[in-house]
Amino acid sequence: MPISSFFNREIIISLLVASFPVLCLAYGSGYNLPPILLLVAALSFCRQFNKVNYTTQVKWVLGSFSIYFLTYLASTLYYGGSFAEIDMPNRIVLVLPIFLLLLLYPPKVDFLTSGFIIGSIIACIVAMIHIYDFNTGRAFSDSLESIHPSLKGYMPIQSGNMAMTLGLISLTISIHFLGKKSWWKFIFTLIAAFLGIYASFLSGSRGGWIFLPVAIVYLAFSNRQLITKKIALVSILVLGTAIFSMDQNKEITSRLDAATYQVIQYQKGHDENSSLGVRFELWKSAIYTTEQHPIFGSGYQGREVLREKWAHDGLVNAQVIKEYLHSHSHNQFLEDLSVRGVIGLTALLAIFIIPLGIFITNHRIANSPQQKMINQCGAISVIMMIGYCLSQAMFRHNSGIIFYSLITVILLAPSISMREKQS
Structure with missing residues (x-):
């Protein structure tokens, strides 16, 4: 590749975008740097935002993300709360200039998919280091910062959920290579997918596993034309091997056993x-x-x-x-409902339903395998975040709201751009 082409805008922006999944779990606060660099890049191009084709889909995304932030602002003003309350949700507004930048210069799909695959592999390597070298018991433990400052920022629930998303996006990419009969790429990305999902299991974050069957069913249904008896048999064998290997990990089995025991005890009025x-x-x-x-x-x-x-x-x-007087509700839906009422819950649902609707709509009319893959990756990301929010207030943490909002616009931009080119 000529040096001059390496420094063109599309390549630089694509590299910045791809760095996000790569760095997300590479170190404690790895999810912070790429968004900052992308925001700086977006603001430097803001004079070109009038060139963006503001389609209905683009307007819906801009509107839903903005309204979600405004519900926080309105609640803070109405109840006389501290403006620190809007510090976290302002991230969802700050990704909008990045969204417009990526509509102007859509990230190259090869760069983007490589970023997710590498990020999934890194997630597992880091998780295994935490478990087997640092002996933390759970990967991505928030106690790691005592070992080294670079490890500050990990949270087992947040980080484990991020690893699960990276793994499932890699699985979606592997299915794309299966359709193209690129066997080596298929095998490599399938391994990357398993590693990302395994990293989530090593974190012991049980809430991240709830919607895993939902994601698998969605991918199976969306790619049913690729599923043959041989592939189904191989998939069952791979899945069985994966489950068996996870079953050998005492931390994973103990977390599952503990969950069952705690539910039974709670139902009896104990614990x-x-x-x-x-x-x-x-x-x-x-x-x-x-x-x-x-x-x-x-x-x-x-x-x-x-x-x-x-x-x-x-x-x-x-x-x-x-x-836990000052704690969140450990459920994003109940958190928004109790603090901002039906208005807040509606705004929350909008930032899930609107992107998911766009991905599903664009997938249905897509005429290329690459388009279908991008839209499936986006749908999987949204579906899994909905599952995470059932047992954790993901958006009350910096990592959760940055991860969801940035991953969503990173995938929405090529989805919408590809649809425009197709039209």
């Missing part, structure tokens, strides 16, 4: 201070709060006051509330 017991109590508190303030929610300060009230009335465990 409300367990990991799952705390979640159930916080969910109950969020539901009671929503019943009190269904439309606009209670705001963060009001939510804390009501939590203490529910504990005083014996509706939720008082010890749990005392310890």
